[in-house]
Amino acid sequence: MAVPRMFIVAGPPGGGKSSFFGLSGFADHVFNADDRAAELHGGSYEQIPTSVRAVVNREFEEFIHANIRGGTSFALETTLRSTITFEQARLAKENGFRVTMFYVALDSVERHIERVIRRAARGGHSASETTLRRIHASSLGNLPTALIPDRSGIDTVQVYDNSRSETPPRLVLEVRLGRAVRIADGFPAWLQEALGWTERDLERRKRELMQA
Structure with missing residues (x-):
């Protein structure tokens, strides 16, 4: 019997999560909170009321728990x-799931904001600059925990740099069961800062990877 999978596509708004990592490519059972909120808001991503967000959050929780109970990949x-x-993720792991995260971000919060503004001009979802900056900081602040399986419940984390709009996202870090198995050359400064790695830390990890 195949091991059920939980796939998480993560990252700050405007990073390119939906564009390059469509959820339907991972599993039949998917949930995108922004899309669901817009659906309940007459198809619009703009000025979605908190009451709608509350409904979506409840549906989101129910979706996750139902799939975990049923042993269904999502x-x-x-x-x-x-x-x-x-x-x-820890709950899924405790119930026999294999958990994978794909994290996508850009080289600065300003670039994230610029892309969200462009998306909003095309009718996509948006938020205030203050909110975007807060989410960006919180998201990157939580990324180091994702790399620690005992704390996050996540088996594999792949981190992508999507700063270059003319090329696909670049895989810059892959961690399996808490151990780096890929560290790209030209390691992005934003990720090094988010992880709290010094230059010495980065070089040490690269040497360990080469010797593995």
Whole structure:
């Protein structure tokens, strides 16, 4: 019997999660909170009321727990602004799931904001600059925890840099069961800062990887 999978597509708004990591490519059972909120808001991503968000949050929780109970593979999208994703991943792990996260971000919060503004101009979902900055900081602040399986419940984390709009996202870090198995050359400064790695830390990890 195949091991059920939980796929998490994560990262701050405007990073390219939906564009490059469509949830339907991972599993038949998927949940995108922004899309569901817009659906309940007459198809519009703009000025979605908190009452609608509350309904979506309840549906999201029910979706996750139903799939875990049923042992069914599923995929979800999140900004990783809070640690609730880790609680969900640990629950899935305890119930026999293999958990994988794909984290996508850009080289600066300003670039994230610019892309969200462009998306909003095309009718996509948006938020205030203050909110975007807060989510960006929280998301990157939670990323280091994602790499620690005992705390996050996540088996494999792949981190992508999507700063270059003319090329696909670049896989810059892959961690399996808490151990780095890929560290790209030209390691992005934003990720090094988020992880709290010094230059010495980065070089040491690269040497360990080469010797493995």
